[in-house]
Amino acid sequence: MEDLPGDxxxxxxxxxxxxxxxxGNAPGAYPRTWLPQATFDELLARxxxxxxxxxxxxxxxxxxxxxxxxxxxxxxxxxxxALVRRLLARIINxxxxxxxxxxxxxxxxxxxxxxxxxxxxxxxxSADERALLDIVRDDLLDLARYVDERIDARLRDxxx
Amino acid sequence: xxxxxxxxRARVAVVTxxxxxxxxxxxxxxxxxxxxxxxxxxxxxxxxxAPSEATGPVADSVFTVHRIPLRGARPLTGALVRTxxxxxGGQGLPxxxxxxxxxxxxxxxxxxxLLERLxxxxxxxxxxxxxxxxxxxxxRGEAGRPRVVALPLLGAVPPAPATGVRRVLExxxxxxxxxxxxxxxxxxxxxxxxxxxxxxxxxxxxxxxxATQSRLFGVRFFGRYVLxxxxxxxxxxRFERSxxxxxxxxxxxxxxxxEVDGEHWRISDDENTLExxxxxxxxxxxxxxxxxxxxxxxxxxxxxxREAIESMLLGxxxxxxxxxxxxxxxxxxxxxxxxxxxxxxFDAARALMSRPLRARLGTQGREYAEAHHGRMDDFVERVRxxxxxxxxxxx
Numbered sequence: 004m005e006d007l008p009g010d011x012x013x014x015x016x017x018x019x020x021x022x023x024x025x026x027g028n029a030p031g032a033y034p035r036t037w038l039p040q041a042t043f044d045e046l047l048a049r050x051x052x053x054x055x056x057x058x059x060x061x062x063x064x065x066x067x068x069x070x071x072x073x074x075x076x077x078x079x080x081x082x083x084x085a086l087v088r089r090l091l092a093r094i095i096n097x098x099x100x101x102x103x104x105x106x107x108x109x110x111x112x113x114x115x116x117x118x119x120x121x122x123x124x125x126x127x128x129s130a131d132e133r134a135l136l137d138i139v140r141d142d143l144l145d146l147a148r149y150v151d152e153r154i155d156a157r158l159r160d161x162x163x
Numbered sequence: 164x165x166x167x168x169x170x171x172r173a174r175v176a177v178v179t180x181x182x183x184x185x186x187x188x189x190x191x192x193x194x195x196x197x198x199x200x201x202x203x204x205x206x207x208x209x210x211x212x213a214p215s216e217a218t219g220p221v222a223d224s225v226f227t228v229h230r231i232p233l234r235g236a237r238p239l240t241g242a243l244v245r246t247x248x249x250x251x252g253g254q255g256l257p258x259x260x261x262x263x264x265x266x267x268x269x270x271x272x273x274x275x276x277l278l279e280r281l282x283x284x285x286x287x288x289x290x291x292x293x294x295x296x297x298x299x300x301x302x303r304g305e306a307g308r309p310r311v312v313a314l315p316l317l318g319a320v321p322p323a324p325a326t327g328v329r330r331v332l333e334x335x336x337x338x339x340x341x342x343x344x345x346x347x348x349x350x351x352x353x354x355x356x357x358x359x360x361x362x363x364x365x366x367x368x369x370x371x372x373x374a375t376q377s378r379l380f381g382v383r384f385f386g387r388y389v390l391x392x393x394x395x396x397x398x399x400x401r402f403e404r405s406x407x408x409x410x411x412x413x414x415x416x417x418x419x420x421x422e423v424d425g426e427h428w429r430i431s432d433d434e435n436t437l438e439x440x441x442x443x444x445x446x447x448x449x450x451x452x453x454x455x456x457x458x459x460x461x462x463x464x465x466x467x468x469r470e471a472i473e474s475m476l477l478g479x480x481x482x483x484x485x486x487x488x489x490x491x492x493x494x495x496x497x498x499x500x501x502x503x504x505x506x507x508x509f510d511a512a513r514a515l516m517s518r519p520l521r522a523r524l525g526t527q528g529r530e531y532a533e534a535h536h537g538r539m540d541d542f543v544e545r546v547r548x549x550x551x552x553x554x555x556x557x558x
């Protein structure tokens with residue numbers, strides 16, 4: 004088509020006939036009346052994703068958000084260092100008790116929120132994948148119909 | 164019926180089921196013809212309406228519309244039968260289904276009485292469904308009867324023989340053709356010379372060219388694109404098929420695809436997709452068409468092929484389904500290509516990626532569309548001669 008000469012009029016009928024003859028000379032090269040929806044690659048790419056609620060950072064968050072054990076840990080030993088550390092801890096805990104309580108509540112809320120978001124994202128992703136699977140299923144049904152028709156046509160040709 | 168004196172303003176009755184404000188192709192064609200006639204005559208529209216709609220006379224623009232009930236009509240059942248049993252777009256129905264549709268169309272016995280009272284000089288029978296006593300129009304060649312012009316709007320697939328098209332054609336002095344292939348369709352529906360004069364109607368469509376000087380908002384970023392028409396006007400029928408935007412984009416590699424799907428318009432390339440934040444209007448469609456490499460129409464074919472004509476008027480080649488009115492225009496103009504199945508669609512889309520072929524088809528399409536569909540005054544005169552004056556005879 005790139006070598007059309009001068010100002011010669013193009014007859015669209017001839018172009019269409021030419022295109023059909025090219026295909027007609029190579030029958031069965033690929034299905035002519037069925038084509039996939041190009042969703043398979045996308046589906047594979049999406050299906051490859053790990054659910055977010057299984058992510059290691061989320062596990063780390065769940066393991067470390069609670070400051071309670073650290074605050075109540077009295078430590079061990081009766082040496083001068085251990086006594087001073089215990090005394091300092093008691094003073095700091097007493098002075099910053101309100102702050103630590105608020106911090107603890109904040110971390111709990113944060114962990115709960117991130118957890119809820121992660122589960123929600125995973126739910127949405129699953130729905131998305133289900134929708135894609137529906138599309139693929141329709142494509143496969145389409146293909147099955149196409150193959151069925153081809154077989155019927157071939158059988159008709161043979162019996163004719 | 165009695166003919167009017169030569170000095171009085173002529174009176175024309177347009178009888179149709181297709182009237183209203185919707186952008187349905189049959190409605191648009193009927194309104195265009197009635198509007199052209201209104202320049203020279205008083206136009207009464209006899210609108211056959213389903214029983215649930217209001218009846219009686221009403222003023223609509225320059226027309227007096229007489230709404231006549233279609234008794235026993237079951238439009239929903241009819242639409243279901245058409246969709247379930249028809250091929251593409253409900254065309255190509257088996258004969259039994261076509262007979263059922265006639266039945267579900269209802270009857271309008273009051274239309275004959277009204278025509279008798281109106282005593283028009285000419286009658287335009289728009290559409291193929293006229294379920295009333297057509298004897299009121301007299302026989303072809305009978306003295307004193309009004310001139311009868313049929314505007315069957317059959318599309319590109321011959322109707323089943325059992326339909327009432329033949330009754331309409333047998334009464335008509337002339338038949339207006341909405342596309343170049345409709346003569347063959349009529350011959351199949353009504354063989355042995357029962358059709359009167361065949362006159363190409365060549366509907367004219369006004370294009371707002373100044374509106375197409377600038378690209379549609381948002382598309383500049385995507386560079387060159389092809390236009391995929393999946394649903395237009397909004398609310399109309401869509402063509403559900405496995406052919407998708409994504410597959411097409413792989414075929415026209417390196418070029419974006421703009422898709423018009425009713426209210427949802429979008430454009431995408433290999434990386435980005437943009438929902439076009441625009442009003443889904445015809446002017447915006449022209450803006451998209453004017454800068455597209457070519458227009459692909461995958462909608463159920465209509466009886467006129469309006470968007471194919473408009474695309475050619477804008478110099479953009481078309482890729483349209485076969486059979487369809489749009490394909491007949493594209494073939495007559497050599498202004499585009501056509502396809503029978505998705506495989507052919509992609510082959511043709513690949514072929515249209517050739518710049519010289521595209522340029523040639525675009526130029527030829529524009530020349531044809533401007534000559535046949537671009538001049539409203541010529542169209543008005545054509546309709547006047549067809550309905551009120553001696554009609555041109557098709558060679």
